[in-house]
Amino acid sequence: MTKAFSFRLLATDGKARRGEIAMPRGSVRTPAFMPVGTGGTVKAMYMDQVRAAGSDIILGNTYHLMLRPGAERVARLGGLHEFARWPRPILTDSGGFQVMSLAALRKVTETGVTFRSHIDGSAHEMSPERSIEIQGLLDSDIQMQLDECVALPAGEQEIERAMELSLRWAERCKAAFGNQPGKAMFGIVQGGDVARLRLRSAEVLGAMDLKGYAVGGLAVGEPQATMLEMLDVTCPALPAGKPRYLMGVGTPDDILQSVARGIDMFDCVMPTRAGRHGLAYTRRGKVNLKNARHADDPRPLDEESDCPAARDYSRAYLHHLVRSGESLAGMLLTWNNIAYYQSLMQSIRDAIEAGEFEARAAGIQEGWKRGDLPAL
C-alpha cells in the first residue's frame, strides 16, 4: 500500500493531463470527478453504486459535517470513512465557502470567520487552524486551506483583499497541517476575474510547495468564458507536477473545457442535485424527465450505458416517478447522472492517453448538440 501522497503524470495531450494520485486509501485516476457527499452521503445513492459508477474519491463538506453530526463525534466514531462507509479517499473542503453562502451573521477578520449555524443558530468560529483541525478529525485524505471566496461580479479591491487574506491563511493552514505524508493539504488560488491577482495568488502559493492546488472562486456567477480565461492565466503559473483542482465545477462542457486547460480534479453538486429534480445527464445532452413527451416512451435513457438506471428503466416509468414525487425518481436519476459523469471522465482519460483529446472532446460536444432521441 502506498504510504505517501504522490501525483504522477502519465500522459499529456496539449494542456490536458492524464495522471494518478496515490494515497494510502487508494489511488485516484485523473482527470477525476468527485461526487459531492455533503453530509456523509452522496444524496439518494448507496456508496457501492458511487464506487461502481467509477468514483475513486468523494468530497465531504466540512461546514455541514462540523454542524451535524459534529467533527469530534465523527472522530469518536472512527472518522468519516468508517462513518459513511466509504473506505477510499475523501477530500474535504475547508468550510469557508459554505460559511459564506449558507451561514448567518458571518464576520471575517484576520483571525478567521465567526458565524451562526443555518440549522440551529448556534455560534461558531472557524480559523485556518480550526478548519485543518476539523478536517483532521474527519480524517480526510485531501484537506483544503481556509480561504475567502468572493462572489462575482465584485470590485478589484475587494477581490484583492480576500485573495491576500487567503494567502496568509494558506501559510497558517500549512503550518497547522504539518507533516502528514499519507495526506495532502491543497492551497486555493483566488483572485476573482482579475488575471493579475490570479497570477500573484498562483505564484505565492506555488512557492509554498504544497501537495496540490485548487482554483477557487470560479463558477460563482461569471460567464463560462471568464472562467476559462482565468484558467488560461492560472494553470501555466501552477507547478506542473502537482494536481490541479477546479472547485465546484461544473457542467459536462465546463469539465471538457477545463481539462483542455490543464485541470485534473472536479467536484460539483449538479449531477446529484439535477437528479433530484428530474434532470438526466446523457451523451445526448440533458433530458428533462418531467416533460410529457416521455409519458408513453418505453425506451431507456441510454440503451448503451453500463448503468442500470440508464439502461433498464423506461422513460415512461422515470417520467411517472418524477411526476409522482417518488423517492425512486431521485435515486435512479442521481445514479444515472453520477454514472454519466464518471463515464465522461473515463472517456476523457482514454482520449488523453490515446493523444486524441481534442477530437474526442469535439465528438462528445457534438453528441450533446445533436440532442436527445426524437420523440416516438
Added chain:
Amino acid sequence: MTKAFSFRLLATDGKARRGEIAMPRGSVRTPAFMPVGTGGTVKAMYMDQVRAAGSDIILGNTYHLMLRPGAERVARLGGLHEFARWPRPILTDSGGFQVMSLAALRKVTETGVTFRSHIDGSAHEMSPERSIEIQGLLDSDIQMQLDECVALPAGEQEIERAMELSLRWAERCKAAFGNQPGKAMFGIVQGGDVARLRLRSAEVLGAMDLKGYAVGGLAVGEPQATMLEMLDVTCPALPAGKPRYLMGVGTPDDILQSVARGIDMFDCVMPTRAGRHGLAYTRRGKVNLKNARHADDPRPLDEESDCPAARDYSRAYLHHLVRSGESLAGMLLTWNNIAYYQSLMQSIRDAIEAGEFEARAAGIQEGWKRGDLPAL
C-alpha cells in the same frame, strides 16, 4: 411453468397454515407479506432489494395507478410488471378502499362509485366492471372485487348495507373477470365488527367458489381484540382450500395473531411508511432512530440480520441521516423494515412446518417485549 392459479396447503399447525400459491409468474410462499408498491414502486427501494428480502409478490394500488400514469397507458407499456420491473406476481386492490379514503366528492350508488381525483380534481367512475377492467389492463395476477369498506365504529345498519352491496358487486366482478385460469379474482368479506354480518358475507362469498378470499374492513380504527374476534368468526366460515388475505394488516404482532387464526396473506404500508419516518422494525421491537440515544452508537440495528441496511450501518449514521432529512435514511430504514417483515414471515413459515408455531410465536413476541439494546 404453472399454467393455472392454484393453492396448496403444505402444513397446518393449530389454525396456522403453511401453503403455496402457484401462478404463471411465480409462486407465493404463505403466510406471505406483500410489500405495498402503491404507484408502481415500493417507495425508496429497488425491486431487486424487495425480491432479495424474500418478497414473492407485491401489491399495486388500482386507485393510484388509474389516476397516474393511467391504466390504459400501463397496458400500452406492457402491463404493470414490465412498467415497474417486477416480473413476479402482483396483487392489485380494487381501488374502492382508496376512493373512500383519498378521493373527493365520492358518491356510492348501486352502479358503483363516482369521485374526483385527489391529484387534479378530474371526475372518475368506478363500477365493479371497470375495476376489473382496470386490473386487467394492469395485468395483475390477483385481482380484488370492488367493495365498500366502512370505517369503524359504524352503525350496524350502515355496515350491513355496505356488506350486502359488496356481495352484489362480488357477483358482478366474478362475471366481469370470467374465466382466466392463470389469474385469480378474490372476494372480500365485509361486515365490520358484527359477527353475524361477517358470517353472512363469508358464506355467500364461499358459495360463489372464488379462487381466494380477503377479509376487508378491519384495521380501520377498531382495537386489535375486535379485529382478532372477527377473524375467529370469519376464518372457519371460509373454504379451507382457498387462500385467505387480511387486507391492510398490519403490525408484526397483528401478523402473528392473524396467522394463528388461519390467515395466509398480508399487505401493509407500515414497514415502508415507518421507514421514511425514522422508525426501524427489528427482532427487538420498534427502534426510533430519531432518538438522541443513537447519536454516538457505533452498533448496527441488528448485527445478525442478513440485510445490509440492518447489519452494516451504525445507528449513529442512521440517526444522522434521519436528523438531516437525507434520502438515504428512508432508503436504508425501508429496506431494513421490508427485510425484517420478510424474515418474520420466513420464521412463521418455518415454525408451522416444524409444528412449533405457538412456541416460536411466543419467543418472537418475547423478543419484542425485551426491547432494544441498552444504550451504550
